[in-house]
Amino acid sequence: MTAAASVVRYEGFSVSNHPENARVQVVTLDKATIDRFEELSSKWQVQALEYKPFxxxxxxxxxxxxxEGQLGKFLVKTMEDRDAGAFLLEADEAAQKAYVNTEEQREAFVKLATAISHLIGLPNFDSMAGKYYARFTVRNEDNSDSYLRQAHRRMELHNDGTYVNERTDFVLMMKMAEENMEMGDSLLLHVDDWQDLDKFYNHPMAKQNIRWTAPPSKNIGYSIEHPIFFEEDKNGKPHMLFIDQFAQPENMQQGLYLYEMGESLENESNCSNIRVNTGSMLVVQNHCWLHGRDKFVAHPGLKRELMRQRGHFTR
Known part of the structure; x- marks a missing residue:
């Protein structure tokens, strides 16, 4: 590999720090890499990926x-590094210009995201979609039972996997298509950059179980209990599992702890806005990063299709 300015070159891709948050690694695939991958993966239809996990x-x-085997090693190293633990993967400018707004293109995106998720771990079954990934659309009007599809409000900072009984080490969020979009950037906050971390991590409620329940659209027919700071990493630093919407406090102490935590996170000045272009994906270590989404500017033709994969590490 070679370095030029702040860009590091590998075989088939380059890496740089994101201008809005240096912890986030920007991984840019060369057009030649994208073209070669599409050629090699053409033998598999998306249905073949859904039906046959191998x-x-x-x-x-x-x-x-x-x-040349360099991408997987770099991504695993990034996800294992607490000081990073996140990357924005995108194609170079030439490849982005070649993208077209077709279902065939979006299926190519599914293949690319599947490759990335399986280089770093194994996606969990997504109960909402009934497969290992979920595709969903945000529109100008919505009557869903969660904030996921609601365009005109900020989706607060949270971790995924709070209400399921399986480990969720990583979250992959890919933009498949968008029309008439303004604002709506991803929001990211690293746990170690949260200025009130010590206050809440050392609070008497920090290690007490809280009950978490998902709305009907998630297709999860059970509740679970766990504390927000449910474990420490190998260096003794906290891992988090928090989402404001699905917590079910059972007393005043729990309720006020959750309320004050939500207020602190939403007023944190170290939160970063990260723009994700069509065909790009943001992947984060779920227990070290909280993520959310800024609100959109209203437009009658607003439409954004997203894909999500959530899973656990296997190495």
Whole structure:
């Protein structure tokens, strides 16, 4: 690999620090890499990835071979590094210009995201979608039972996987398409950059179980209990599991602790706005990063399609 200014070159891709948050690694795939991957992955339809889980690993291996094995190693290292733990993966400018607004293009995005998720771990079953990934659309009007699809409000900072009984180490969020969009950037806050972390981590409620319940659209028929600071990493630093909407406080102490935490997070000046372009994906270590989304500017033709994969590390 070679370095030029703040950009580091690898085989088939380059890496730089994100201008809004240096913890976030910007991984840019060369157009030649994208073209070669599409050629190698053309033998698999998306349905073949959905029906046969081992095909997903073959797709991941195909992408890694396009980068001489360097991409997978870099992504795993990034996710294992608490000081980073996040990357924005995108294609270079030439490849982005070649994108077209078709279902065939979006299926190519599914393959790419599948390759990335299987290079770093294993996606969990997504109960909302009934498969290992979920595709959903945000429109100008919505009557859903969660903030996920509601365009005209800020989706507060949170961790995923708070209401399921399986580990959620990473979250992958990919933009599949968008029309008439203004604002709506992703929001990111690293746990270690939260200025009130010590206050809440050393609070008497920090290690007490709280009950978490999902709304009907999530297709989760149970509640679970766990504390917000549910474990420490190998260096003794806290991992978090928090989302304001699905917490079910059972007394005044829990309720006020959750309320004050939510207020602190939403007023944190170290929160970063990260723009994700169509065909790009943001991947975060779920227990070290809180994520959210800024509100959109209203427009009758507003439409954004997103894909989500959430899973656990396997190495």
């Amino acid at each position: 095909n997903r690993f073959a797709v991941a291996d195909a992408l890694d071979k396009c980068c």
